[in-house]
Amino acid sequence: MSDANWGSGQPSRNRPIRLGALSAALTATLALLCCTGGAGAFFLTELSGDAAEERVESQSACGPDHKVDATGRMPRSAGYGERQLRNAAIIIKVGQDMKVPARGWVIAIATAIQESGLKNYANSTVPESLALPHEAVGRDHDSVGLFQQRPGWGSVKQRMTPSYSARKFYEKLIQVPNWEKRSLTDAAQRVQISAFPDAYAKHEETASRIVDALAGGAARTVRVADQAVCNSAARGQIAASGWTAPIPGGVGSGFRTSQRPSHNGVDIAAPKGTLIRAASGGRVLVSRCDPDRAGRLSCDVDGWPNKGGCGWFVDILHANGNITRYCHLVERPEVRVDQRVKAGQVIGKVGSSGNSSGPHLHFEVHVRSDRSSAGAVDPVPFMRERGAPLKGAA
Incomplete structure (x- = not known):
C-alpha cells in the first residue's frame, strides 16, 4: 500500500461555515525568556466570534513544573x-x-x-x-x-x-x-x-x-499518574489545552506535498477498526457518506485509488472557528449532526471507504470556520502547538 495512493480526503461538497460577522481581532506579541533560558516569541490572537488563525513563531521548551x-x-x-x-x-x-x-x-x-x-x-x-x-x-x-x-x-x-x-x-x-x-x-x-x-x-x-x-508551555502537558507529562496527548489523554491526538498511529502521507499538492490533510496509518477520537470538544457539523466521483454513495465497501470522496466522514467545529475532519471511516460514524462531543470522545472507527487504498485516517484541520480547501492548514504543527502531537510527526 503506497502513501501516494491514499485518499485525498476532499469531500465533494465543501462550503465555508459562516458564524456571523468577523469581529475585530486583537494581535499581541509576548516576548519572554523560557524556563530553560532560551528566548521565544508568542503571537496571540484573541477573538470573539469568528476566528483568525493563530500562530507561534517559536515556543519555549515545555516545562510543566516551571x-x-x-x-x-x-x-x-x-x-x-x-x-x-x-x-x-x-x-x-x-x-x-x-x-x-x-x-x-x-x-x-x-x-x-x-x-x-x-x-x-x-x-x-x-x-x-x-x-x-x-x-x-x-x-x-x-x-x-x-x-x-x-x-x-x-x-x-x-x-x-x-x-x-x-x-x-x-x-x-x-x-x-x-x-x-x-x-x-x-x-x-x-x-x-x-x-x-x-x-x-x-x-x-x-x-x-x-x-x-x-x-513554560504548561498548556501542552497531560496529567498522567498525577504527573504532568509534556506533549503526550495520545490514546485519549487530553492536554491541558483541551486537545488530543485522534488516533495513536504514525503520520504517513503529509500535507500538500510536492507529489500531492491538493492533499489538504495528513494520513495516519492504523488497523481497520481502530477507535477515532474527537481531537477537541465541539459540535458535529457533518456526519455522512461522501459521494464518489460518479456521485454514488458507496461507503459501506472498501474504496480504491481515484474513486474520489472521503467515504464515511465527520467534521467537528471547535472553539475559535477551528474545524477538524476525519475521513475513510469503516462504517457510519457514531455521532450525529449538531451533537456536542468532548475531547477524546469516540466518533468512529478507522476504515478504507472512499478514495483510499488501505485502512488509515485522513485527518484535516481548518481555520476561520472555513471547511473549504482555502481554510486547511497543516495538522502537524497545529496539533504539536497544542500538546497533542501526531505520533511519528517531527
Whole structure:
C-alpha cells in the first residue's frame, strides 16, 4: 500500500461555515525568556466570534513544573496590559500552590477573560472606602473582581484580591465531578452559573497561549499518574489545552506535498477498526457518506485509488472557528449532526471507504470556520502547538 495512493480526503461538497460577522481581532506579541533560558516569541490572537488563525513563531521548551513569578517582569504585549498579565500570573501561581493541574489554569484564565478581561473590576455601587485599588469599574449588580464574584464568595475586599478570588474559583472547580474531562465552558459554567454559559469556550485558545507563555508551555502537558507529562496527548489523554491526538498511529502521507499538492490533510496509518477520537470538544457539523466521483454513495465497501470522496466522514467545529475532519471511516460514524462531543470522545472507527487504498485516517484541520480547501492548514504543527502531537510527526 503506497502513501501516494491514499485518499485525498476532499469531500465533494465543501462550503465555508459562516458564524456571523468577523469581529475585530486583537494581535499581541509576548516576548519572554523560557524556563530553560532560551528566548521565544508568542503571537496571540484573541477573538470573539469568528476566528483568525493563530500562530507561534517559536515556543519555549515545555516545562510543566516551571514556577510562575507573579511579582517579576511580565512579557510585553500589545493586547494585554502589564496588570492583566500579572493577574493571569497570579491565577496560575495560586493554581500551582494548590496543586491544581494545568488544565485548571486554562479554565480559570479563560473564565477571567470572559468575566473581566483580566482586569480587577470594582463596581459602581461599591462605596469608595471599600473599592480598594482597582483597574476598572463595572455595573454588573454586586459582582466584583477578576471572576466577577458576588457577595456569597466573600467580602468586597476579599473578592477584590486576585489571589483570594482565584483560590475561591479553584476550590469550586475541583469539586465539580470529572472537571478535567469536561469541556471548558461546561466546567466554568458549573462554577460561575453565568447567564451566558457558552461564552467561555471562545477564550480557550487564548487562555492556553497565556498559560504557555507564563508557565513554560504548561498548556501542552497531560496529567498522567498525577504527573504532568509534556506533549503526550495520545490514546485519549487530553492536554491541558483541551486537545488530543485522534488516533495513536504514525503520520504517513503529509500535507500538500510536492507529489500531492491538493492533499489538504495528513494520513495516519492504523488497523481497520481502530477507535477515532474527537481531537477537541465541539459540535458535529457533518456526519455522512461522501459521494464518489460518479456521485454514488458507496461507503459501506472498501474504496480504491481515484474513486474520489472521503467515504464515511465527520467534521467537528471547535472553539475559535477551528474545524477538524476525519475521513475513510469503516462504517457510519457514531455521532450525529449538531451533537456536542468532548475531547477524546469516540466518533468512529478507522476504515478504507472512499478514495483510499488501505485502512488509515485522513485527518484535516481548518481555520476561520472555513471547511473549504482555502481554510486547511497543516495538522502537524497545529496539533504539536497544542500538546497533542501526531505520533511519528517531527
